Amino acid sequence: MSRKTFQRLALDERRQSLMEATLTCVARHGLDGTTVRRITEEAGVTPGLVRHYFGSKDELIKNAYAYLIGQLTARASESADTGEDGPPAAQQLRQFLLGNLTSPNLSEDKVSLWATFIGQIRHDPFFAEIHREGYREFLEFLERLVEGVLIDHGLPHRGPQCRRHAIAINGLIDGLWMEGSLNSGLYNRAILPDLAIEATERLLGLPAGALGTAGPAPHAPASQLQEEIAPCAMPE
Amino acid sequence: MSRKTFQRLALDERRQSLMEATLTCVARHGLDGTTVRRITEEAGVTPGLVRHYFGSKDELIKNAYAYLIGQLTARASESADTGEDGPPAAQQLRQFLLGNLTSPNLSEDKVSLWATFIGQIRHDPFFAEIHREGYREFLEFLERLVEGVLIDHGLPHRGPQCRRHAIAINGLIDGLWMEGSLNSGLYNRAILPDLAIEATERLLGLPAGALGTAGPAPHAPASQLQEEIAPCAMPE
DNA sequence: CCTACTGTTATACGCACGAATAATTTATGG
DNA sequence: CCATAAATTATTCGTGCGTATAACAGTAGG
Numbered sequence: 307m308s309r310k311t312f313q314r315l316a317l318d319e320r321r322q323s324l325m326e327a328t329l330t331c332v333a334r335h336g337l338d339g340t341t342v343r344r345i346t347e348e349a350g351v352t353p354g355l356v357r358h359y360f361g362s363k364d365e366l367i368k369n370a371y372a373y374l375i376g377q378l379t380a381r382a383s384e385s386a387d388t389g390e391d392g393p394p395a396a397q398q399l400r401q402f403l404l405g406n407l408t409s410p411n412l413s414e415d416k417v418s419l420w421a422t423f424i425g426q427i428r429h430d431p432f433f434a435e436i437h438r439e440g441y442r443e444f445l446e447f448l449e450r451l452v453e454g455v456l457i458d459h460g461l462p463h464r465g466p467q468c469r470r471h472a473i474a475i476n477g478l479i480d481g482l483w484m485e486g487s488l489n490s491g492l493y494n495r496a497i498l499p500d501l502a503i504e505a506t507e508r509l510l511g512l513p514a515g516a517l518g519t520a521g522p523a524p525h526a527p528a529s530q531l532q533e534e535i536a537p538c539a540m541p542e
Numbered sequence: 543m544s545r546k547t548f549q550r551l552a553l554d555e556r557r558q559s560l561m562e563a564t565l566t567c568v569a570r571h572g573l574d575g576t577t578v579r580r581i582t583e584e585a586g587v588t589p590g591l592v593r594h595y596f597g598s599k600d601e602l603i604k605n606a607y608a609y610l611i612g613q614l615t616a617r618a619s620e621s622a623d624t625g626e627d628g629p630p631a632a633q634q635l636r637q638f639l640l641g642n643l644t645s646p647n648l649s650e651d652k653v654s655l656w657a658t659f660i661g662q663i664r665h666d667p668f669f670a671e672i673h674r675e676g677y678r679e680f681l682e683f684l685e686r687l688v689e690g691v692l693i694d695h696g697l698p699h700r701g702p703q704c705r706r707h708a709i710a711i712n713g714l715i716d717g718l719w720m721e722g723s724l725n726s727g728l729y730n731r732a733i734l735p736d737l738a739i740e741a742t743e744r745l746l747g748l749p750a751g752a753l754g755t756a757g758p759a760p761h762a763p764a765s766q767l768q769e770e771i772a773p774c775a776m777p778e
Numbered sequence: 779c780c781t782a783c784t785g786t787t788a789t790a791c792g793c794a795c796g797a798a799t800a801a802t803t804t805a806t807g808g
Numbered sequence: 809c810c811a812t813a814a815a816t817t818a819t820t821c822g823t824g825c826g827t828a829t830a831a832c833a834g835t836a837g838g
Binding site (some may be wrong): 334415488 | 570571745
């Protein structure tokens, strides 16, 4: 009986591969269905490696959560490119909303993962800390976008007011993202981007169309209705 | 060694007691930490009863979820009493917002339970069905409230428009409810009710104060702050 | 080419789980 | 007050889990 042949991987590659396999398992089978054996099978290795790289299953799962949140917030921020000579604030905010309410962020997998881990916040301060950090980053980023838009429109933009607006818009995004990802079928979720943009304009007191209400995006073609694919897309 | 003395309970009482013990366990230990032995210990009975009343642990958990959602939606609807001679629509909507963004609905336990089960939707159509029904009920109720308010203010209230408004406000409530319940400490969650009311006024295009922005509720005293304080903890 | 190192596999152990079955107690109706 | 059914307990069984340990194999330096 011969041993399995294997490949030595760099430390970070192996760790990353195990974390991604973990997220795949949690998304596919839930936390309770995620076992060390399944994770390592998904990653194509044997169970012993979990101990070798993370010490325990719990540690692996915590690291996988931090990895996921890092990806989510990074992608959310990237969608609105705030460069030195970036687009005007209104368009940045618009892209931010779009980025959160279309594929790939609007995904049943992602919201499922996200919710599963939220359920752990109460039982382990580590999860709470990761969540808090991600939320803070998201909120502050949004607050800066809001401030820029208000300035451009000559509206009052003192600190507390911007923060209140950011909290409300963030709530709106979160709620729509969740229900849209779960896709209960009560409405076509393709309406969400427009709906969020219009709602944001009203929340900020902007004139209708200030964020470019019509159509999905300046450069994208009109047919966005096509259902996004990616049934089992792993976080890359 | 003598046997444990026990009490015969009516079928529904026993079932309910087991479902509540299940929710307690899930909230306290997560789904993966919820075992038949723990559930029945919490309920003060022996593990055999799970099989007797629900057939299996999985069935028990599904029933517990349905029970939870039933409670949540019922309480949400009750908070705005829509009787024959109930209060004006604006106050009903206001109470609805308040009911969802103050204790006891704004609770870490509840959002933790809720998220845990959301994570199961993808793996079992039963959970998806329960969620869909609860969401539909919530949304339709909200839509009716919105319609009433728009009519009272002489604003356009055709069907599609009301629905869009309801979707947005529902998203807002969901998002604020979640982050507020998790209480990451980035802001005092006592500001949420006012914030939501103001945001809803803007979303619907109502004049400021139309929903009664000042103070928590007509009958409640001004000091609502006394509850959980948790002042803005400064991360870093 | 050898040797030391460590990433990786293979195997085993102890434990807690869900479920099934048997024994016993409570309630009910004539 | 007894007989009978149903509710509840007590115990057992097999399984899969997380983890620990030892054997093996790929890799690098001399």
